[in-house]
Amino acid sequence: MTPPIAELSGVTVAYRERLVLRGVDLAIAPGERVALVGPNGAGKSTLLRVLAGLVVPRDGSVTLGGDPVAGLGRAAIARRLAAVPGQAALPFATRVEEVVALGRLPHEDPFRGPRPADRAAVDAAIERVGIGSLRGRDARELSLGERQLVLIALAVAQAAPLLVLDEPTVHLDLRHQVAVMELLADVNRRDGVAVLAVLHDLALAAHFFPRLALLDGGRIVADGPPAHVLAPERIRATFGVDPAIFAGSAAFAAPAGLAVPGGVRAVPSELTAGPGGR
Amino acid sequence: MSIGARSLALARARVGRPARAPSAGVLALIGLGVLACVIVAAVAVGSVAVAPGDTVGILLRAIGLPIGRSWSPAAETIVLELRLPRVLTAIMVGGGLAVAGAAFQGLLRNPLADPYVLGTASGAALGAAIAVLIPFRAVFLDLGLLHVLSFAGALLSVAVVYRLGRGGGPFAPLTGLLLTGYAVGSLLAAGLAMTMFLAGSNLRQIFAFLLGGLEGASWLRLAFAAPLIAGGSLAIVARARVLNGLLLGEEAAAHLGVDVRRERAVLLALASLVTAAAVAVAGLVGFIGLVAPHLVRLVVGPDARRVLPLAAILGAILLVLADLGARLLGEIPVGVVTAVVGAPFFLALLRGTRSAYEL
Numbered sequence: 001m002t003p004p005i006a007e008l009s010g011v012t013v014a015y016r017e018r019l020v021l022r023g024v025d026l027a028i029a030p031g032e033r034v035a036l037v038g039p040n041g042a043g044k045s046t047l048l049r050v051l052a053g054l055v056v057p058r059d060g061s062v063t064l065g066g067d068p069v070a071g072l073g074r075a076a077i078a079r080r081l082a083a084v085p086g087q088a089a090l091p092f093a094t095r096v097e098e099v100v101a102l103g104r105l106p107h108e109d110p111f112r113g114p115r116p117a118d119r120a121a122v123d124a125a126i127e128r129v130g131i132g133s134l135r136g137r138d139a140r141e142l143s144l145g146e147r148q149l150v151l152i153a154l155a156v157a158q159a160a161p162l163l164v165l166d167e168p169t170v171h172l173d174l175r176h177q178v179a180v181m182e183l184l185a186d187v188n189r190r191d192g193v194a195v196l197a198v199l200h201d202l203a204l205a206a207h208f209f210p211r212l213a214l215l216d217g218g219r220i221v222a223d224g225p226p227a228h229v230l231a232p233e234r235i236r237a238t239f240g241v242d243p244a245i246f247a248g249s250a251a252f253a254a255p256a257g258l259a260v261p262g263g264v265r266a267v268p269s270e271l272t273a274g275p276g277g278r
Numbered sequence: 279m280s281i282g283a284r285s286l287a288l289a290r291a292r293v294g295r296p297a298r299a300p301s302a303g304v305l306a307l308i309g310l311g312v313l314a315c316v317i318v319a320a321v322a323v324g325s326v327a328v329a330p331g332d333t334v335g336i337l338l339r340a341i342g343l344p345i346g347r348s349w350s351p352a353a354e355t356i357v358l359e360l361r362l363p364r365v366l367t368a369i370m371v372g373g374g375l376a377v378a379g380a381a382f383q384g385l386l387r388n389p390l391a392d393p394y395v396l397g398t399a400s401g402a403a404l405g406a407a408i409a410v411l412i413p414f415r416a417v418f419l420d421l422g423l424l425h426v427l428s429f430a431g432a433l434l435s436v437a438v439v440y441r442l443g444r445g446g447g448p449f450a451p452l453t454g455l456l457l458t459g460y461a462v463g464s465l466l467a468a469g470l471a472m473t474m475f476l477a478g479s480n481l482r483q484i485f486a487f488l489l490g491g492l493e494g495a496s497w498l499r500l501a502f503a504a505p506l507i508a509g510g511s512l513a514i515v516a517r518a519r520v521l522n523g524l525l526l527g528e529e530a531a532a533h534l535g536v537d538v539r540r541e542r543a544v545l546l547a548l549a550s551l552v553t554a555a556a557v558a559v560a561g562l563v564g565f566i567g568l569v570a571p572h573l574v575r576l577v578v579g580p581d582a583r584r585v586l587p588l589a590a591i592l593g594a595i596l597l598v599l600a601d602l603g604a605r606l607l608g609e610i611p612v613g614v615v616t617a618v619v620g621a622p623f624f625l626a627l628l629r630g631t632r633s634a635y636e637l
Contacts, residue, residue, distance in 0.1 A: 047382040052532075052533060054529070054533075068604060073537075074532060074533075074535045074536060075535035076535075076536035077535070078534055079535075081533075082533070083530075083533040085526045085527065085529070085530035085533065086527070086530070088526045088527040088531070089387075090525060090526070090580075091383065091384070091387045091388060091525065092383075092387050092389060092525070092575055092579075093575070093579070093580065094579065094580050097444050098579055098580065099525075099526070099579065100531075102522060102525065102526065102534060103534070105519055105522065105523055105534040105535055105536070106534055106535035108519065110516070110518070113583055151526075154526075158534075162422065185436060205313060211484055213559060215412060230411075
């Protein structure tokens with residue numbers, strides 16, 4: 001088996017006295033696609049930050065591409081792990097392609113600025129994400145869905161072997177949620193980029209990700225295919241809700257082989273039709 | 279207008295940039311050409327006019343070109359000893375304030391930031407006012423107590439603001455710093471008001487500092503300020519990519535390979551140093567540091583690698599022109615000129631750009 005592209009072993013993180021992660025083990029293989037799910041406050045975002053070296057664990061080890069994160073500089077980390085930024089207010093008018101070009105920052109020479117290879121990577125990322133029609137527009141004017149695609153293009157331009165996202169579908173309408181998911185699956189399959197995404201929507205996670213890791217109370221309580229991870233008794237134990245509530249939407253998860261208790265609702269056609277990213 | 283209202287209006291302003299703007303290099307060359315013309319004009323014009331041809335000749339001879347002297351020694355003295363240091367000081371101060379302003383705007387991610395936003399202005403003002411009150415006039419290298427204390431006051435107040443306002447983790451936005459700057463500034467303003475109350479007949483001198491002015495420029499004072507301003511500005515320009523990374527926020531910058539905590543502290547220190555040196559020799563010249571970076575962004579966009587050098591050139595041009603205007607109007611404070619021209623211009627900028635999606 002190939003060595004993992006990113007690995008946490010025995011990672012414990014505490015903010016002051018509060019333990020946020022307790023002995024987390026997680027390994028991601030090159031080209032893998034993993035969704036990190038779990039209730040609010042389970043430690044999902046913290047796990048991503050630990051992986052990127054932004055939070056130093058109290059205990060345990062973190063490696064990226066086989067090297068300990070603690071020994072890597074920020075730019076070196078940025079060449080191994082591209083994080084899709086959260087939606088942030090831009091202080092100045094900024095064109096879509098200028099936002100995407102920020103993804104080349106870790107590759108640029110500090111004094112020479114962007115080279116032709118950097119410009120080519122930006123063009124390729126814009127093409128890849130399918131946002132060519134947004135070129136020239138002020139990124140502050142875009143809809144949330146369009147902006148999410150632009151931010152993903154930024155991370156794609158960063159050309160790291162691991163793409164990390166923290167709730168990429170939050171606040172998006174259904175069409176854009178699916179567009180983002182399909183884009184991630186496509187980038188993963190065609191370009192071989194590993195994807196690790198924190199998701200709240202279990203149905204989306206089950207439908208689009210072959211592997212789920214369920215985090216609860218700072219521990220990985222289940223890790224594997226959706227059908228295994230999202231078993232009804234585990235949903236009840238982790239989220240404290242009647243699994244039947246989830247079961248309705250979990251019908252989407254059918255392709256991944258999830259057994260749905262309590263009946264199956266019709267799958268909205270726009271989800272199965274697969275509109276694809278614009 | 280309240281800070282909040284200004285902030286909202288500016289955040290809404292959408293900037294319609296020309297689709298095919300000339301490249302930054304071409305703009306820089308044009309800017310330097312304009313700056314050269316402005317220098318000659320500013321050196322030639324004054325209470326004693328020196329012919330433009332003679333002015334160019336004197337300047338070229340001064341930098342070592344073999345040109346026969348065809349002008350009076352008086353003209354040479356006026357140009358080289360009185361006007362040239364003043365114009366060069368204006369270039370340094372204007373360029374430095376523009377770079378510092380652009381740096382503060384990028385660091386604080388706030389389009390309304392200017393070089394004075396973190397208490398530099400009030401600290402420098404209080405220092406200068408105290409210097410005016412002290413009868414003892416220490417002079418070292420042509421630097422009076424006023425220059426030294428305003429320089430120290432500016433740096434000291436930023437240091438205090440930074441110590442008090444930091445916090446909330448390495449990736450917390452610098453909003454706390456802004457608010458602390460406002461609070462500390464208000465406190466220092468109270469001290470300034472008290473000092474001015476006590477100043478009596480020296481009040482005019484304090485006002486001259488508060489309004490900014492270049493009439494005190496000299497070669498020795500320039501020799502003190504120029505290395506600090508030029509060195510600090512160059513070091514800021516070398517960190518342009520940090521400011522680019524910060525466009526999307528502190529955490530995004532960290533993910534893009536920027537050591538946010540360290541670079542932010544370094545940039546704050548550099549921008550404050552540049553501001554303090556500028557303020558020490560020219561007093562509180564307003565609007566240049568706010569307007570010049572925005573004007574440049576209108577044309578070339580937010581990329582700090584282009585914005586910083588072009589803003590420096592534009593800030594230099596603007597302050598040389600403003601000082602020329604101030605001299606022609608009978609030595610009125612240059613800060614009055616920059617405010618009278620800058621404020622309406624800024625308003626026009628806000629109104630001309632149509633409001634758009636609000637973030």
